[in-house]
Amino acid sequence: MTDKKICVAVIGGGQPTATEVKEAEEIGRALARRGVVLICGGLGGVMEAACRGADSENGVTVGILPGDSRRAANRYVQIPIVTGIGYARNVAVVKSAHAVIAIGGSYGTLTEIGHALQSGIPVVGLNTWGISRNGREDGSIFPAKTPADAVEMALELAGAGE
Amino acid sequence: MTDKKICVAVIGGGQPTATEVKEAEEIGRALARRGVVLICGGLGGVMEAACRGADSENGVTVGILPGDSRRAANRYVQIPIVTGIGYARNVAVVKSAHAVIAIGGSYGTLTEIGHALQSGIPVVGLNTWGISRNGREDGSIFPAKTPADAVEMALELAGAGE
Amino acid sequence: MTDKKICVAVIGGGQPTATEVKEAEEIGRALARRGVVLICGGLGGVMEAACRGADSENGVTVGILPGDSRRAANRYVQIPIVTGIGYARNVAVVKSAHAVIAIGGSYGTLTEIGHALQSGIPVVGLNTWGISRNGREDGSIFPAKTPADAVEMALELAGAGE
Amino acid sequence: MTDKKICVAVIGGGQPTATEVKEAEEIGRALARRGVVLICGGLGGVMEAACRGADSENGVTVGILPGDSRRAANRYVQIPIVTGIGYARNVAVVKSAHAVIAIGGSYGTLTEIGHALQSGIPVVGLNTWGISRNGREDGSIFPAKTPADAVEMALELAGAGE
Numbered sequence: 001m002t003d004k005k006i007c008v009a010v011i012g013g014g015q016p017t018a019t020e021v022k023e024a025e026e027i028g029r030a031l032a033r034r035g036v037v038l039i040c041g042g043l044g045g046v047m048e049a050a051c052r053g054a055d056s057e058n059g060v061t062v063g064i065l066p067g068d069s070r071r072a073a074n075r076y077v078q079i080p081i082v083t084g085i086g087y088a089r090n091v092a093v094v095k096s097a098h099a100v101i102a103i104g105g106s107y108g109t110l111t112e113i114g115h116a117l118q119s120g121i122p123v124v125g126l127n128t129w130g131i132s133r134n135g136r137e138d139g140s141i142f143p144a145k146t147p148a149d150a151v152e153m154a155l156e157l158a159g160a161g162e
Numbered sequence: 163m164t165d166k167k168i169c170v171a172v173i174g175g176g177q178p179t180a181t182e183v184k185e186a187e188e189i190g191r192a193l194a195r196r197g198v199v200l201i202c203g204g205l206g207g208v209m210e211a212a213c214r215g216a217d218s219e220n221g222v223t224v225g226i227l228p229g230d231s232r233r234a235a236n237r238y239v240q241i242p243i244v245t246g247i248g249y250a251r252n253v254a255v256v257k258s259a260h261a262v263i264a265i266g267g268s269y270g271t272l273t274e275i276g277h278a279l280q281s282g283i284p285v286v287g288l289n290t291w292g293i294s295r296n297g298r299e300d301g302s303i304f305p306a307k308t309p310a311d312a313v314e315m316a317l318e319l320a321g322a323g324e
Numbered sequence: 325m326t327d328k329k330i331c332v333a334v335i336g337g338g339q340p341t342a343t344e345v346k347e348a349e350e351i352g353r354a355l356a357r358r359g360v361v362l363i364c365g366g367l368g369g370v371m372e373a374a375c376r377g378a379d380s381e382n383g384v385t386v387g388i389l390p391g392d393s394r395r396a397a398n399r400y401v402q403i404p405i406v407t408g409i410g411y412a413r414n415v416a417v418v419k420s421a422h423a424v425i426a427i428g429g430s431y432g433t434l435t436e437i438g439h440a441l442q443s444g445i446p447v448v449g450l451n452t453w454g455i456s457r458n459g460r461e462d463g464s465i466f467p468a469k470t471p472a473d474a475v476e477m478a479l480e481l482a483g484a485g486e
Numbered sequence: 487m488t489d490k491k492i493c494v495a496v497i498g499g500g501q502p503t504a505t506e507v508k509e510a511e512e513i514g515r516a517l518a519r520r521g522v523v524l525i526c527g528g529l530g531g532v533m534e535a536a537c538r539g540a541d542s543e544n545g546v547t548v549g550i551l552p553g554d555s556r557r558a559a560n561r562y563v564q565i566p567i568v569t570g571i572g573y574a575r576n577v578a579v580v581k582s583a584h585a586v587i588a589i590g591g592s593y594g595t596l597t598e599i600g601h602a603l604q605s606g607i608p609v610v611g612l613n614t615w616g617i618s619r620n621g622r623e624d625g626s627i628f629p630a631k632t633p634a635d636a637v638e639m640a641l642e643l644a645g646a647g648e
Contacts, residue, residue, distance in 0.1 A: 004556070005564070037565060062565060068410065068581065068605065070490070078491070079523060079548060081567055082581040084605075085409040085574065086392065087280060088250035095554065095568040104296060111276035118249060118269035119554065119570075132292040134266060166394070167402070199403060224403060230419065230443065230572065232328070240329070241361060241386060243405055244419040246443075247412065247571040248554065254416075257392065257406040281392070281408075411604060412574035428620060435600035442573060442593035456616040458590060 005060075006158050009039040009097035011112045012046025012105040012128070020104045023126060024049035026147040027101055032059025034155060039064065039097045041089070042073045042080055046103050051076030064093050091115045098158035101150050102128040102141070113141065122157035124150045167222070168320050170313075171201040171259035173274045174208025174267040174290070182266045185288055186211035188309040189263055194221020196317060201226065201259045203251070204235045204242055208265050213238035226255045253277045260320035263312050264290040264303070275303065284319035286312050329384075330482050333363040333421035335436045336370025336429040336452070344428045347450055348373035350471040351425055356383020358479060363388065363421045365413070366397045366404055370427050375400030388417045415439045422482035425474050426452040426465070437465065446481035448474045491546075494640050495525040495583035497598045498532025498591040498614070506590045509612055510535035512633040513587055518545020520641060525550065525583045527575070528559045528566055532589050537562030550579050577601045584644035587636045588614040588627070599627065608643035610636050 008031055010024060028050035031038055038054040040047040042063020051061040055076040063077030066089045073080040083089040090108060094100050094116040100123045102113055109128065116123045117140050125141040132138055142157070144150035170193055172186060190212035193200050200216040202209040204225020213223040217238040225239030228251045235242040245251040252270060256262050256278040262285045264275055271290065278285045279302050287303040294300055304319070306312035332355055334348060352374035355362050362378040364371040366387020375385040379400040387401030390413045397404040407413040414432060418424050418440040424447045426437055433452065440447045441464050449465040456462055466481070468474035494517055496510060514536035517524050524540040526533040528549020537547040541562040549563030552575045559566040569575040576594060580586050580602040586609045588599055595614065602609045603626050611627040618624055628643070630636035 004566075007565075060565070062567070064567065070582075079493075079546070079565060080490070080582065081548070081550065081578060083569075083578040084581050085250065085412050085571065085577070086253070087277060088247065088253045088409050088412075088571065091248070091250045091571070092567060092569040095570050096556075096566065106295075107276050107280035110293065111273045111280060114269050114273035114276055115249060118273060127296045130294040130297065131272065132294075133268075134289045135292065166404075169403075222403070224405070226405065232420075241331075241384070241403060242328070242420065243386070243388065243416060245407075245416040246419050247409065247415070247574050250409070250571050250574075253409070254405060254407040257408050258394075258404065409574065410577070411601060412571065412577045415572070415574045430619075431600050431604035434617060435597045435604060438593050438597035438600055439573060442597060451620045454618040454621065455596065456618075457592075458613045459616065 005035065005037045006155065007037040007039050007097045008154050008158060009093050009100045010046065010050035010103065011041065011093065011100060011109050012103035013109060014043055014045035014047070016045045016049070016104055020046055021049045023147045024103050025053035027103070027151055028053025028059070029057050030148060030151040032057035034151070036155070037062060039093060041066070041093050042077050044074055046105070048074035048076060062096070064089050064096065087111065094121055095119055097121060099124065099154040101126065101154050104128055122154070124153045124157065126150050167197065167199045168317065169199040169201050169259045170316050170320060171255050171262045172208065172212040172265065173203065173255065173262060173271050174265035175271060176205055176207040178207045178211070178266055182208055183211045185309045186265050187215035189265070189313055190215025190221070191219050192310060192313040194219035196313070198317070199224060201255060203228070203255050204239050206236055208267070210236035210238060226251050226258065249273065256283055257281055259283060261286065261316040263288065263316050266290055284316070286315045286319065288312050329359065329361045330479065331361040331363050331421045332478050332482060333417050333424045334370065334374040334427065335365065335417065335424060335433050336427035337433060338367055338369035340369045340373070340428055344370055345373045347471045348427050349377035351427070351475055352377025352383070353381050354472060354475040356381035358475070360479070361386060363417060365390070365417050366401050368398055370429070372398035372400060388413050388420065411435065418445055419443055421445060423448065423478040425450065425478050428452055446478070448477045448481065450474050491521065491523045492641065492644050493523040493525050493583045494644060495579050495586045496532065496536040496589065497527065497579065497586060497595050498589035499595060500529055500531035502531045502535070502590055506532055506613070507535045509633045510589050511539035513589070513637055514539025514545070515543050516634060516637040518543035520637070522641070523548060525579060527552070527579050528563050530560055532591070534560035534562060550575050550582065573597065580607055581605055583607060585610065585640040587612065587640050590614055610639045610643065612636050
């Protein structure tokens with residue numbers, strides 16, 4: 001029988017800032033060193049940076065792709081999941097994780113945050129979306145100050161969510 | 163050949179306030195009077211209220227259901243679409259519309275707002291989610307003051323999006 | 325409250341023979357005359373022919389599209405459902421129907437037949453796929469001899485499946 | 487940079503015969519010994535037997551689950567992908583593979599065969615479905631005589647499909 005590993009999704013935009021790229025890579029490295037499986041959307045930007053970090057530390061990287069071809073996966077994805085269901089794959093990205101780390105990001109990232117919260121999967125945010133419900137701030141996204149911080153928080157929340 | 167009708171999605175929570183129920187019903191009625199097809203997630207709460215309003219004015223109501231059974235549709239859904247894909251159906255709800263009206267709502271509504279914005283479909287909000295990107299407000303959701311206002315804005319935006 | 329209408333899906337290939345086109349159109353007409361809502365995949369070939377038939381008799385036509393744009397719908401689709409989930413939408417095409425009529429068709433049609441049988445939705449076939457399980461014929465597809473025959477069988481099975 | 491591994495999906499029913507269980511396990515073992523990543527639907531029966539075989543040889547096992555919980559995965563799935571999209575996940579099971587091996591199976595397996603053939607992914611069959619199009623046999627499923635045979639054929643076809 002296999003020990004189930006902790007899985008953490010790293011989500012964020014395809015066109016990140018240089019800072020976000022660094023942060024994603026650092027998070028990928030830290031997750032890999034902790035033996036965590038990295039789940040992501042498999043494409044470029046934050047996804048690629050996180051995979052590159054994890055891969056550099058011999059971590060396992062899973063890319064859940066929106067399209068019909070594994071060729072769209074960034075080169076650091078070891079296990080490409082080819083869904084063919086477009087952005088509906090955002091649901092699978094977060095549902096496959098024990099916790100989610102959001103770095104910056106655009107509307108796709110916003111949907112992933114929403115799908116995670118809807119499914120009760122904890123979300124740690126690094127300079128990402130803020131959400132307010134009818135004018136009142138919603139505090140469900142745990143704010144992290146640094147990449148190291150984000151990883152610690154995600155692992156703690158992932159364990160609690162078990 | 164068939165004239166394609168304008169389709170507007172009304173999204174919102176399954177457990178709305180009494181005010182939200184009234185607003186959804188009024189919006190449903192107004193859309194139907196304008197000959198608009200009402201798209202929604204097919205379940206209760208805001209979805210049911212909007213369908214009830216549209217149905218009372220002989221409008222067409224489409225419910226895009228998450229589960230495996232058409233029996234889950236509220237009684238005012240005339241055309242139930244049974245997807246079996248769970249919350250991934252949220253993508254189809256907004257993509258099937260020329261414009262979206264969000265009334266209050268919880269995380270599911272937030273995902274629909276995100277999917278709409280990601281796909282370039284205009285979103286009108288009535289006391290719904292506010293979003294900010296890394297601390298800076300994102301003004302993509304058009305705020306409406308009243309149900310009548312929301313319908314006018316949605317129709318204008320729907321036409322522009324054609 | 326709304327009377328729920330009987331929904332029948334007509335499935336088949338995008339590149340049908342001339343005979344299949346005629347059959348699909350005749351089936352569309354017959355379904356519309358019986359007040360049945362026509363469900364289909366929304367594209368060309370058998371789907372378009374069935375919609376054209378239904379539309380000519382003022383029937384309601386629903387096209388559940390695989391892609392991201394309603395513009396892909398054939399011109400006789402009155403209510404385009406834009407799923408963006410690719411061929412995974414085949415599941416929704418059959419699940420949204422009380423019964424399915426398959427006309428000819430290629431592998432996409434085969435998947436729809438399989439998804440219908442998996443969900444317990446009756447399938448009537450007109451010169452379509454035959455299936456055998458480990459060498460033994462599987463008799464789950466009801467063979468029709470003519471379009472009129474197919475419609476009668478589908479309506480009877482749809483009623484039974486209620 | 488990571489070497490992309492060959493991925494083979496093993497598909498089949500949740501309630502296999504004793505022979506099918508043995509075959510699936512043998513196939514899982516053989517794939518793992520060849521360094522192939524095993525893709526499957528993540529549940530019981532043929533899926534579990536194949537994962538058990540692969541796991542016993544330290545192979546990598548991926549289970550693409552239909553539901554909302556990783557707990558539904560069989561105990562030999564190392565990387566559970568939680569899709570929440572129901573049987574629409576069948577599309578992702580086959581699209582994520584370079585080749586598919588079908589063992590027996592029911593209608594779900596039939597849909598996976600259809601989706602694979604529709605996407606041009608080669609299918610090797612072991613006592614599984616046979617398909618004929620309008621009375622004429624469709625020879626697209628490569629028939630294997632033994633589990634070892636199935637693995638050889640799948641690997642050859644997977645390479646060709648690269």
